[in-house]
Amino acid sequence: MGSAEEKLRGLPQVQRLLETRQAEELAGTFSRAALTAALREVLAEVRTELRNGLEAAPGADAMLAGARARLEASRRPGLRRVINATGIVLHTNLGRAPLAEDAAAAVADMARSYSNLELDLTTGSRGSRTEPVESLLRALTGAEAALAVNNGAAALLLALSALAGGGEVVVSRGELVEIGGGFRIPEVIQQGGARLVEVGSTNKTRLADYRAAITERTRVLLKVHQSNFRMLGFTEETGMAELAGLGREHGLKLVVDLGSGKLRGPGAEPTLTEAIAVGADLVTCSGDKLLGGPQAGLLIGSAGAIDRLRRHPLLRALRLDKMSLAALEATLRLHRDAPATIPVNRMLAQTQTELQRRAERLAALLGTGEIARTEGFAGGGSLPEERIPSCAVALRPPTLSATELARRLRAHSPAVVGRIVDASLLLDVLAVRDDELETIAQAVKAAS
Numbered sequence: 001m002g003s004a005e006e007k008l009r010g011l012p013q014v015q016r017l018l019e020t021r022q023a024e025e026l027a028g029t030f031s032r033a034a035l036t037a038a039l040r041e042v043l044a045e046v047r048t049e050l051r052n053g054l055e056a057a058p059g060a061d062a063m064l065a066g067a068r069a070r071l072e073a074s075r076r077p078g079l080r081r082v083i084n085a086t087g088i089v090l091h092t093n094l095g096r097a098p099l100a101e102d103a104a105a106a107v108a109d110m111a112r113s114y115s116n117l118e119l120d121l122t123t124g125s126r127g128s129r130t131e132p133v134e135s136l137l138r139a140l141t142g143a144e145a146a147l148a149v150n151n152g153a154a155a156l157l158l159a160l161s162a163l164a165g166g167g168e169v170v171v172s173r174g175e176l177v178e179i180g181g182g183f184r185i186p187e188v189i190q191q192g193g194a195r196l197v198e199v200g201s202t203n204k205t206r207l208a209d210y211r212a213a214i215t216e217r218t219r220v221l222l223k224v225h226q227s228n229f230r231m232l233g234f235t236e237e238t239g240m241a242e243l244a245g246l247g248r249e250h251g252l253k254l255v256v257d258l259g260s261g262k263l264r265g266p267g268a269e270p271t272l273t274e275a276i277a278v279g280a281d282l283v284t285c286s287g288d289k290l291l292g293g294p295q296a297g298l299l300i301g302s303a304g305a306i307d308r309l310r311r312h313p314l315l316r317a318l319r320l321d322k323m324s325l326a327a328l329e330a331t332l333r334l335h336r337d338a339p340a341t342i343p344v345n346r347m348l349a350q351t352q353t354e355l356q357r358r359a360e361r362l363a364a365l366l367g368t369g370e371i372a373r374t375e376g377f378a379g380g381g382s383l384p385e386e387r388i389p390s391c392a393v394a395l396r397p398p399t400l401s402a403t404e405l406a407r408r409l410r411a412h413s414p415a416v417v418g419r420i421v422d423a424s425l426l427l428d429v430l431a432v433r434d435d436e437l438e439t440i441a442q443a444v445k446a447a448s
């Protein structure tokens with residue numbers, strides 16, 4: 001055992017490591033410069049560790065293996081595939097919705113080629129990039145006019161800038177919500193160049209509160225759907241129909257931010273069509289939450305209101321690119337023609353038996369784990385109480401903590417993300433496809 005200084009002097013030069021057989025092999029795949037840089041990094045790390053009291057430097061083999069690991073990691077894309085075993089179908093951190101096959105194929109096709117994005121192929125003159133999507137939205141909702149932008153936040157920003165910029169927006173204190181990721185409704189209103197007038201209290205806002213706040217500067221009454229929380233108990237909110245009536249009395253626009261919203265069907269969430277039917281001038285929502293499609297913001301409403309949005313300069317900054325438009329159009333077509341084939345719809349319609357069988361298959365492939373009944377979520381800002389009965393395989397590895405197993409599964413390619421409950425790692429099958437089960441089993445075996 002020598003001093004740290006002696007050990008440091010004993011380290012090989014980069015040049016000597018570059019002359020080893022392993023380095024020659026790596027040079028076949030990676031550039032000389034990248035290999036040299038990786039070896040320098042490994043050596044620097046070893047030097048630090050030796051100064052911090054490491055007993056002995058690793059051998060040349062280990063250092064070359066370290067360089068290989070670094071080089072391989074540098075080739076892996078930053079944005080990677082994840083298998084969603086969290087039990088949350090529209091998981092914002094996991095990119096919300098997996099696209100339907102048709103939508104994914106449309107994206108790939110548009111990505112590789114030119115397109116008629118802004119060319120009318122019948123006349124040969126300039127066309128509208130969103131017209132195909134708009135006509136599908138009109139047909140699906142019965143709205144007079146429609147528009148699509150980059151995301152739900154952009155839809156709200158554009159709506160308030162175009163309809164209330166320079167004026168005032170009246171909104172209930174119970175609806176000044178943070179949607180997630182630090183996105184807050186009051187900030188969007190201010191960015192839109194409008195002044196926010198808060199009315200009522202957190203738990204109660206009556207029509208009279210809105211009425212008392214109206215001045216000659218008021219332009220918009222805003223109703224924000226409480227999509228990611230719910231107030232219970234002593235509460236009162238003013239409905240869309242009453243607000244629409246008040247708006248008409250005073251010549252004001254009613255803008256409704258539905259967040260996730262719904263296209264059709266019964267349930268607690270209002271549909272876009274209902275919001276228009278009760279008198280909203282403009283309804284905004286998040287396209288990926290509503291449709292299980294690509295990230296997008298959707299706007300439907302009166303021709304007059306949509307037209308003002310269309311002429312606003314912000315529209316250009318918030319517009320969708322060709323790939324998102326291709327995915328959105330394909331997804332809307334499926335909503336019209338075959339909604340049951342959309343992956344998110346399919347996941348939400350699974351029976352307990354299907355879920356139970358999938359969990360059993362996974363447990364069999366793993367050769368371990370207990371089947372647990374769980375509560376999954378639609379996610380994407382749906383009501384927190386809206387739970388979906390699901391099934392999971394609960395893993396409690398004998399030699400690892402659940403946290404460490406979860407970490408190793410995240411490092412796998414593709415990554416597998418579950419959730420930890422009471423020292424067990426739950427792999428929920430609600431948002432897992434049958435063809436992903438083998439991969440999960442391989443990942444768990446490699447990690448344990």
Ligand SMILES: *Cc1c(COP(=O)(O)O)cnc(C)c1O
Pocket residue numbers: 151152153154156179224225226227228257258259260285286287288289296297380381
């Ligand atoms: C999710 C949500 C938004 C934002 O939509 P994004 O598409 O995520 O930008 C806005 N308002 C409400 C009520 C929401 O739930």
